[in-house]
Amino acid sequence: MFKSFKCGSRSLEEQFVLYGAGLTFIFLVPFSIYRFFTGDLTLAAIDMVMALLMVLIFTQAWQSKKIKYLNRFSVLMFMLGILSVMYLKGAETVFWAFPAMGATYFLLKSVPALIANIIFIGLTTLLFHGKLTNAEAMSIYPSLALVGLFGFILSMRAEYNNNKLQKLVSEDTLTGIKNRRSFDEKVDEIIRNYRRYRTPVSMLLLDLDQFKKINDTKGHNAGDQVLVDFAKLVKSKIRTTDFIYRFGGEEFVVLAKNSSLEDSGNLADSIRKFIKESAELSKHQVTVSVGVSEIMPFDDAESWFRRADLALYESKSAGRDTVRIAETGDDTKVSFKALSNYQNIKPLRKKANYLICPYKNTHSSLLKDNPRKNKSFKAGAVKRKLPTNSPVKPSAKSLARH
């Protein structure tokens, strides 16, 4: 139910299992001891077994953080425990069923929790079959059914609100694609995975060219529609395993998984062409500049993004409607490895709108040479300001690199 919300390093759902198992253990142990000393050995044993199972659930949740199966297991244990108590002690202990039924809605999603509760009520009916007076049956079964029903409605409402909230914080309201916040989260996740599996991932930073002109000449609504169409078109061009985000304003990012610098360069160039030739956008003469960088072993979120941003800057400087790739390479061990990955990239240099920008000693010199070096990656969109009398001629510095 709380799947998406994180609190510290553990999700609320994980915390709930930990607190739930811990508190249930603390609650059950005195009961077990009391029953032991009052001679109720069977119930004392059931309480103790339940308490030990709570210790098991707690330690598993603490270590593995995979609480999906633990939740199901907890529900099963709760229900079996209550059914055993009701079997041994009779209908007067049925009130223990209510907290157990309520707990299922915290531990499972609403529909599985409802199913679990229906099964529980069915088993309770079998257990009490022929043992209840009509008056008892008329109060026990409807009350169990109502707890199950209201729990379900509450849980559905919480899930609905949770999903709505999740959408609000993670999506861009104009284009419907994921927003900057989701991008930050995904980049962190990709970097964590990359450090472990070393699967290549590239970042394509896309910036619409002279977008201000569209707003100024055709109005803000037309500008909005261009952004919507642009997001839709790029989304249709990338693989379903890739991700697209609106980074801010007229700037978008694609994260291409399992994609080397060369593959991503080709992808970026095909997006550039696709946008230029698309029926929806060509009437506004929309073009896009793209900067591409591939994640490197030494990267953090900022340095990876910074390379794509520099490549985009080069792309804008070179007259817009182009793709630039930030190629890493220096004499350090890390970059030597990186260089050997790019042996096949040379043919791309021949393409007119497609040039490779080798940034030497990427990690340190990027931050040293970049005029926006003090801007924090997380602090807001970095903006580059270029002369608006497009097309800007490729800068001598940029061409000199090649």
Ligand SMILES: Nc1nc2c(ncn2[C@@H]2O[C@H](COP(=O)(O)OP(=O)(O)OP(=O)(O)O)[C@@H](O)[C@H]2O)c(=O)[nH]1
């Ligand atoms: N319609 C609309 N315009 C937006 C939105 N967000 C940002 N903008 C506009 O996007 C424009 C961006 O302008 P600039 O940063 O000068 O960039 P540009 O005109 O694309 O020029 P270059 O990037 O240098 O090619 C600004 O006029 C913003 O007002 C939006 O959600 N809708």
